[in-house]
Amino acid sequence: xxxxxxxxxHKVTEMGQEVTMRCQPILGHNTVFWYRQTMMQGLELLAYxxxxxxxxxxxxxxxxxxxxxxxxxxxxxxxxPSEPRDSAVYFCASGLGDxxxxxxxxxxxxxxxxxx
Amino acid sequence: SQKIEQNSEALNIQEGKTATLTCNYTNYSPAYLQWYRQDxxxxxxxxxxxRENEKEKRKERLKVTFDTTLKQSLFHITASQPADSATYxxxxxxxxxxxxxxxxxxxxxxxx
Numbered sequence: 269x270x271x272x273x274x275x276x277x278h279k280v281t282e283m284g285q286e287v288t289m290r291c292q293p294i295l296g297h298n299t300v301f302w303y304r305q306t307m308m309q310g311l312e313l314l315a316y317x318x319x320x321x322x323x324x325x326x327x328x329x330x331x332x333x334x335x336x337x338x339x340x341x342x343x344x345x346x347x348x349p350s351e352p353r354d355s356a357v358y359f360c361a362s363g364l365g366d367x368x369x370x371x372x373x374x375x376x377x378x379x380x381x382x383x384x
Numbered sequence: 385s386q387k388i389e390q391n392s393e394a395l396n397i398q399e400g401k402t403a404t405l406t407c408n409y410t411n412y413s414p415a416y417l418q419w420y421r422q423d424x425x426x427x428x429x430x431x432x433x434x435r436e437n438e439k440e441k442r443k444e445r446l447k448v449t450f451d452t453t454l455k456q457s458l459f460h461i462t463a464s465q466p467a468d469s470a471t472y473x474x475x476x477x478x479x480x481x482x483x484x485x486x487x488x489x490x491x492x493x494x495x496x
Contacts, residue, residue, distance in 0.1 A: 301465070301484075307487075308433070310473075310486055310488035310489065311473065311474065311475075311486035312486075313483050313484065313485075324483065327483075338399065359427050359428075361427070372418065372430035373428075373430065373484065374430070375427030375428050375429070376424075376427050377425070377426050377427050377429055378425075
């Protein structure tokens, strides 16, 4: 089965450090999403791309978060500088189609981030 | 304000019974609604999608209903099994918007 791959699976670092999370979407999928999951807020959409172009990043704190797709097989989410409130599980998901949001989203298993 | 509400309390049922999970929404006009399953330490897995003009959708032991008048979707698992134990998330796409919005999920525990 094709899967979305996220690395690292776990990351513990001190506040102020830069954090980079990576995602390999399913080959052929043209829409990529970044979500953050916490107990209090549930799953929140941070940003998404279609055909590598950013379509919406309104859910992301712009001063410290950035999302990019250097190529079709790699999406990155960076936090600089990191803060304890950024501690959460970050999920990447990919989908297919021009109306990618109308198709099921395929999630990776997430990066569990702890900022001390 | 806009809300998607799922029962935050875990649902405990016995094996073989039908589990029914509820998703209520306020101030949304969803074009469609999806249900996902999430196991501990894993990402959500897509189960079913139902469109606003559909009343019911079935897939094997799963059934979803969508009532736009009541602003509610019900998710049923018939002949439940311990392997069905997981957290179930509903998600909707609001008409005119491009974001899939998720509920916080309901944990289902099926006892042997």
